[in-house]
Amino acid sequence: MHVPVVIIGSGPSGLLLSHLLHIRGIASVILERKSRQHVEGRIRAGVLEMGTVGLMRKIGVDQRMNAEGILHDGIYISVDGKRHHINMKALTGGQTVMIYGQTELTKDLIAARLAHGGDIVFEAEDVSLQGIESDKPSVRYVKDGAEHQLSCDYIAACDGYHGVGRRTMPENRLKTFERVYPFGWLGVLAKAKPVADELIYASHARGFALCSMRSETVVRHYVQVPSEDKIEDWSDDRFWNELRTRLGPDDASLVNEGEVFEKSIAPLRSFVAEPMSHGRLFLAGDAAHIVPPTGAKGLNLAASDVHYLSEALIAKFCENDEQGLAQYSQKAIARVWKAERFSWWMTSMLHRFGDEDSFDGRVRRAELDYVLSSDAGKTTLAENYVGLPF
Numbered sequence: 001m002h003v004p005v006v007i008i009g010s011g012p013s014g015l016l017l018s019h020l021l022h023i024r025g026i027a028s029v030i031l032e033r034k035s036r037q038h039v040e041g042r043i044r045a046g047v048l049e050m051g052t053v054g055l056m057r058k059i060g061v062d063q064r065m066n067a068e069g070i071l072h073d074g075i076y077i078s079v080d081g082k083r084h085h086i087n088m089k090a091l092t093g094g095q096t097v098m099i100y101g102q103t104e105l106t107k108d109l110i111a112a113r114l115a116h117g118g119d120i121v122f123e124a125e126d127v128s129l130q131g132i133e134s135d136k137p138s139v140r141y142v143k144d145g146a147e148h149q150l151s152c153d154y155i156a157a158c159d160g161y162h163g164v165g166r167r168t169m170p171e172n173r174l175k176t177f178e179r180v181y182p183f184g185w186l187g188v189l190a191k192a193k194p195v196a197d198e199l200i201y202a203s204h205a206r207g208f209a210l211c212s213m214r215s216e217t218v219v220r221h222y223v224q225v226p227s228e229d230k231i232e233d234w235s236d237d238r239f240w241n242e243l244r245t246r247l248g249p250d251d252a253s254l255v256n257e258g259e260v261f262e263k264s265i266a267p268l269r270s271f272v273a274e275p276m277s278h279g280r281l282f283l284a285g286d287a288a289h290i291v292p293p294t295g296a297k298g299l300n301l302a303a304s305d306v307h308y309l310s311e312a313l314i315a316k317f318c319e320n321d322e323q324g325l326a327q328y329s330q331k332a333i334a335r336v337w338k339a340e341r342f343s344w345w346m347t348s349m350l351h352r353f354g355d356e357d358s359f360d361g362r363v364r365r366a367e368l369d370y371v372l373s374s375d376a377g378k379t380t381l382a383e384n385y386v387g388l389p390f
């Protein structure tokens with residue numbers, strides 16, 4: 001069977017790409033290693049930039065997002081228990097962000113793709129790519145024990161950090177950049193009312209904490225933990241107590257405890273692979289780059305890659321213009337590095353790194369004090385947080 005575009009991975013990037021191509025009449029097949037239930041159950045990001053919201057609106061998968069998503073004009077930054085407000089809307093000429101879980105966005109995208117006759121092969125095993133340097137690439141996979149082959153014009157690897165796409169690129173073509181942080185985030189989903197009307201990013205001598213939300217009745221909170229910590233080390237009681245301590249006494253009294261129904265630890269890393277294309281293979285999203293979650297950029301960066309890649313594929317299929325595909329990597333990478341920088345900066349400024357009573361510790365603290373006391377500093381933070389233009 002021949003299909004114009006084979007997409008590997010049904011995370012946000014693969015699903016969005018498939019929809020954006022579909023509305024311009026370009027067919028694709030998505031090959032996904034996991035089951036639909038698994039993909040729809042993964043708890044991840046929660047903050048959408050307006051660029052990402054715009055893409056959901058463009059493909060018409062926005063009814064539930066418009067009804068249930070919560071617009072936030074700003075964020076709070078708490079330093080040793082004292083809360084400061086960053087009014088992003090005022091600082092950026094009217095821009096906001098939307099709180100809508102990646103899990104919900106993924107469910108909406110899968111349902112809409114299937115409703116429009118889209119082809120998603122869940123539980124596709126042993127996906128492998130052939131002929132990416134030729135003009136007749138193909139993809140093999142196994143489904144229910146039977147081997148299948150799809151010939152195609154282009155392959156989009158939207159298969160995350162551990163995917164097969166990046167690993168198929170010749171090693172001598174790839175340059176990778178990486179930073180691993182000496183801590184992770186323990187994240188909790190609980191049935192409780194949010195601590196405040198907007199998110200609180202807290203920097204405290206005991207480490208970073210973040211109070212987020214999914215709705216008026218479900219909260220998503222995180223605390224910085226050492227890389228070695230295991231989930232068994234963190235009882236619900238220990239988590240709530242640590243969160244309250246890091247928020248300081250005033251905000252601690254606003255924390256509503258509730259039934260914890262998900263708890264996990266995610267490591268923090270920065271990673272970029274360049275270039276993001278080779279021959280007929282194009283990488284998008286986590287397949288090409290990872291950011292630490294502090295700036296809420298991972299999902300949004302996947303969406304901006306897909307915006308560039310979809311435009312390039314549409315130009316090729318609809319106007320036989322190959323320039324966009326030739327420039328995809330360069331265009332995407334420029335935006336990727338700006339989000340990498342911002343995520344690294346937010347992580348560096350808000351977390352506790354070893355000895356605070358050191359030169360680095362004092363500089364970190366001075367930077368935070370400066371940003372919060374300067375309109376220029378707050379504006380820099382705000383315009384990156386709401387998302388740089390595509």
Ligand code: FAD
Nearest residue numbers: 009011012013033044045159160163285286296297298299
């Ligand atoms: P993914 O969502 O990873 O999707 C890739 C898909 O490809 C998956 O469905 C996978 O099963 C599939 N796949 C992989 N290999 C193969 C293969 N060989 N064959 C077929 N299919 C394959 N970002 C934030 O901004 N805030 C957060 O709080 C946050 N929390 C996160 C927590 C975790 C545990 C992780 C892993 C990421 C988190 N992120 C967060 C990042 C954000 O979720 C990602 O940036 C986003 O999911 C990227 O989307 P994607 O579609 O590129 O990749």
Ligand code: DHB
Nearest residue numbers: 045046212293294295296
């Ligand atoms: C969430 C995650 C983030 O990484 C972040 O910066 C803000 C919110 C969340 O899961 O809600």
